[in-house]
Amino acid sequence: MTVADTVIDIERLSLTFPSSDGDVLALQDIDLTIRRGDFVSFIGPSGCGKTTLLRVIADLERATAGTILVNGITPKQARLARAYGYVFQAAALYPWRTIAGNVALPLEIMGLKGEAVRSRVGKNLELVNLAGFENKYPWQLSGGMQQRASIARALAVEPDLLLMDEPFGALDEIVRDHLNEQLLQLWAKTHKTVVFVTHSIPEAVYLSSRIVVMSPRPGRIHDIIDSDLPRERDLSIRETQAFLQLAHRIRAGLRAGHSYDELA
Amino acid sequence: MSRGGSTLLPVLVVTLAIILLWYAGAAALNLAWERSVAQRAGTSPSLIAMLGNTMNQERPVLPAPHQVLHEIAETTIHKKITSKRSLVYHAGITLSSSLLGFALGTLLGILLAVAIVYNQALNKSLLPWIIASQTIPILAIAPMIIVVLNAVGVQGLLPKAFISMYLSFFPVAVGMVKGLNSPESSYLDLMRTYNASRIQTFFKLRLPTSLPYLFTSMKVAVAISLVGAIVAELPTGAVAGLGARLLAGSYYGQTVQIWSALVVASVLAALLVVLIGWLGDWVNRRMGLLRE
Numbered sequence: 001m002t003v004a005d006t007v008i009d010i011e012r013l014s015l016t017f018p019s020s021d022g023d024v025l026a027l028q029d030i031d032l033t034i035r036r037g038d039f040v041s042f043i044g045p046s047g048c049g050k051t052t053l054l055r056v057i058a059d060l061e062r063a064t065a066g067t068i069l070v071n072g073i074t075p076k077q078a079r080l081a082r083a084y085g086y087v088f089q090a091a092a093l094y095p096w097r098t099i100a101g102n103v104a105l106p107l108e109i110m111g112l113k114g115e116a117v118r119s120r121v122g123k124n125l126e127l128v129n130l131a132g133f134e135n136k137y138p139w140q141l142s143g144g145m146q147q148r149a150s151i152a153r154a155l156a157v158e159p160d161l162l163l164m165d166e167p168f169g170a171l172d173e174i175v176r177d178h179l180n181e182q183l184l185q186l187w188a189k190t191h192k193t194v195v196f197v198t199h200s201i202p203e204a205v206y207l208s209s210r211i212v213v214m215s216p217r218p219g220r221i222h223d224i225i226d227s228d229l230p231r232e233r234d235l236s237i238r239e240t241q242a243f244l245q246l247a248h249r250i251r252a253g254l255r256a257g258h259s260y261d262e263l264a
Numbered sequence: 265m266s267r268g269g270s271t272l273l274p275v276l277v278v279t280l281a282i283i284l285l286w287y288a289g290a291a292a293l294n295l296a297w298e299r300s301v302a303q304r305a306g307t308s309p310s311l312i313a314m315l316g317n318t319m320n321q322e323r324p325v326l327p328a329p330h331q332v333l334h335e336i337a338e339t340t341i342h343k344k345i346t347s348k349r350s351l352v353y354h355a356g357i358t359l360s361s362s363l364l365g366f367a368l369g370t371l372l373g374i375l376l377a378v379a380i381v382y383n384q385a386l387n388k389s390l391l392p393w394i395i396a397s398q399t400i401p402i403l404a405i406a407p408m409i410i411v412v413l414n415a416v417g418v419q420g421l422l423p424k425a426f427i428s429m430y431l432s433f434f435p436v437a438v439g440m441v442k443g444l445n446s447p448e449s450s451y452l453d454l455m456r457t458y459n460a461s462r463i464q465t466f467f468k469l470r471l472p473t474s475l476p477y478l479f480t481s482m483k484v485a486v487a488i489s490l491v492g493a494i495v496a497e498l499p500t501g502a503v504a505g506l507g508a509r510l511l512a513g514s515y516y517g518q519t520v521q522i523w524s525a526l527v528v529a530s531v532l533a534a535l536l537v538v539l540i541g542w543l544g545d546w547v548n549r550r551m552g553l554l555r556e
Contacts, residue, residue, distance in 0.1 A: 060453055079459060086457045092450040096472045096551035105468065109458045157458070 006072075007161055007193045008034040008057060013066030015052060025218035026052045030066070032212065032221060036160075039187055039194045041204040042212045043250060044257070049219020050197045051165050057195065058086050058163050070161070082110065084161040085154030089169050091146035093138040093153075099125070100134035103153045110157065124152040127186060144168075144175040148182070155190070164196045168203070177235060180206055184233065202238060205229075205246045213250055215257025222257040225249060286329050293325040294318035327520045335524040351509070351528050358506040359532060361421045362493035365428020366486050372429060373436025373485070374478070380437070381444040381470070382462070398434050402427065402492065407499035424505075428492035432485035439481025443474025472551060479544025486536045494529060 015027040027049045034040050042050035055061040056068060059075035070078035078084065093102045103121045112120070125131050128148040138146055147167055154162060168176045180203060187194055198204050204211050209231070213223040229242055237243050298314040298321075319328045327335075336351065343350040376394065379386045406427050413423040447469050455465045497507025506525050513522035 058457060060456060079457060082457075082459055084457070086454070088450045088453070090450055092448070092454055094451065094469070094472070106458045109455075109460045109464050109468070 005036045006033055007036050007038075007070070008032070008195070009067075009069045009072075011067045013056070013063045013068055015049075015056060015061065016064045027056070027063070028218040028220050030219075030221055032224070034193065034195065034210075036193055037191055038210055039196065039208050040210045040212060041196045041198055041208040042214055043198055043201065043204045044214030044219075044222075044254065045199065045216055047219070048214040048216040050199075050214050052219065053214075054163055054165050054195060054197050058084060060086075082106075082157050083159055084163050085157055085159045087147075087150055087154045087162070087164040087167045089166045091138065091143075091150040093146055093150060095138055098135050098137055099130065099141070099149050102138065102149060103156050106153065106157045120156055120158075121152075124155045125149075127155060127189070128152045129182065142175075143171050144179055147171065147179065151183075151186075160192060162192050162194045164194065166197050166199070169198070169200075176200075176203070181235060183207065188232065201247050201250050204250065205243055206233070206235070206238060211246070211250060213253040213257065215254070220257075223249075223253040225253075283329055286326075287319075290324065290326045290328040291315050291318045294321055297321060297325070323517050324519055327523050331520050332523045332527055335520045336528060339524065340528075348504070351506075351524065354504055354506050354509050354525070355528055355532055357504045358490070358493045358497065358529070361424035361496070361505075362428045362486075362490045364421060365425035365430075365492060366432050366489035368425060369429035369432030369485055369489060370436050370482060373433040373481070374440050376433065376437040377440030377444055378466075380441050382466075394434065394437060397430070402431060402495055403499070405430075406492075406496050410496065410499070424493050424496040427496035428489035431492040432489040435481040435484040435488070436478070439477045440474055443477025444470045446477065447473045475551060476544070476548055479540060479547065482544070483537050483540045486540050487533045490529065490533045490536065 010030050010032040013027060013030040014025070017024045017026050030053060042053060044050050052061055056063050057070060057075060059079040068075060071081075071083050073081070093099075094105065097105065100121050103124055104117050107117045107120055121134070122131070125134065128151050130145065130148055130152060133141065133145070133149075138149070141149065151164075151167070154164075168179050171179065183194075184207060194207075196204075196207060198207075205227070209227050211225040211227065212221055213225065214220065215222040225246065227246060229237060229246070295314060295318055298309075298317050302309055302314065318324070320331065321327075324331070339349060339351040343352075345352050345356075347353060376390065380390055381387075409426055409430070410423045413419075413426065451469055451473070452465070455469055460468070493505070494507040494510070497505040498511055506529050509525040510522055513519070513525065
């Protein structure tokens with residue numbers, strides 16, 4: 001593995017949030033390398049720091065110790081270079097902009113104009129199967145379509161890295177299955193590196209080439225699993241033995257990391 | 265239209281109740297005068313006759329609604345607009361200075377809000393002064409402002425507009441500070457991931473999200489800017505404007521004139537508030553913030 005194949009390199013990273021009743025250790029001694037073209041999922045219960053870790057990669061939070069490099073530069077430099085697209089849990093589409101207007105937003109900020117914006121908007125809406133919805137407002141679309149629009153918006157800056165924070169967490173299972181399939185097709189088509197936060201075990205196994213199992217209080221990495229499932233897969237793979245074994249290993253990891261204590 | 269239909273009846277009922285109470289009040293308050301007239305004349309008319317007379321006194325303590333309506337009709341429809349006795353003329357003068365003051369106040373309020381939101385030092389230093397400015401009784405400071413402005417040669421519309429601005433910038437500033445700070449954190453994070461400049465974040469995010477707040481506070485501001493213009497006309501012995509009509513009416517005990525000026529002023533304020541409300545709805549709908 002050459003250095004050029006490493007997209008994200010994290011060493012002994014910790015993050016403490018100051019609070020009125022003492023500091024909260026959100027992330028402790030995180031060591032992680034993410035290779036180009038990987039689909040990496042962070043899985044764990046609430047409070048395990050998976051979203052915080054994603055936000056550190058995106059430079060929306062700053063680590064208090066350790067080092068992190070994104071594309072060989074600091075997260076801040078990577079953010080300034082618009083090296084990644086970020087998809088939030090809520091679609092976070094601006095309600096006063098049409099779908100096309102929302103996808104055009106990052107492009108306008110980059111200073112693109114006219115035909116350059118139009119062609120990129122059209123291309124990315126097509127990529128998420130939303131061609132024809134350009135002039136609709138977000139509230140006129142279903143939750144799943146809104147989230148697809150927000151993925152198109154993240155892809156519009158043409159980043160090599162896609163950071164997704166529980167993007168399908170608020171959707172029902174049928175829609176989620178459908179979007180998972182589409183996301184895999186998108187990943188196969190675009191060869192992007194994806195970092196995906198989830199708390200659904202089937203979703204993590206179905207999507208990922210690597211799964212990072214995290215445990216809470218303080219947030220640590222408990223296990224890193226390289227998936228041996230073929231890259232080309234459809235939903236029926238969830239009935240196979242290999243799939244169930246991976247799901248079992250994740251569940252065992254979550255249990256060993258005390259993720260199930262105090263829950264429910 | 266369904267919304268209009270459901271609010272029309274309650275509004276009519278309340279209006280009717282107010283008119284009835286008004287008539288009752290007029291009868292009760294004006295009866296004493298009828299009694300003293302009868303006593304001086306040495307006659308003893310029936311109560312019914314006296315009550316009838318309370319409705320049409322020359323200088324009643326409380327004029328009856330139909331007297332006020334009659335006076336308004338006399339001084340609007342039946343007078344030329346250029347006449348010094350036309351209420352339309354006087355209302356126009358007050359309206360022009362209050363609208364100018366409202367425009368200036370809205371502008372000032374927006375600028376102050378932007379300064380406060382974008383500068384921590386200004387937030388700490390400006391906000392106490394803005395609040396203090398509204399604790400000063402406007403009746404006390406209005407003549408001072410007009411005298412000072414007069415001394416430096418500013419006359420006519422501007423001094424009155426200045427009082428309106430003084431009152432109307434406050435709700436706009438407070439509402440806009442809230443509005444500019446209202447974007448959800450994920451909306452702001454998104455701008456950060458795009459490496460957007462502060463100016464881009466302002467025009468593409470903070471300003472659009474603040475518009476509903478702006479129109480809500482503009483409704484308050486337009487009403488008090490009219491109050492400001494009337495108050496500004498009172499202490500200066502202004503010869504024109506609704507305030508001048510109130511003043512002249514009270515000099516000569518013309519209660520009917522005072523009440524008709526009051527009614528015209530409140531109708532004017534209500535119309536302005538409704539107008540701003542419509543404008544706000546229209547903008548919000550165009551922005552996709554109000555669904556239909």
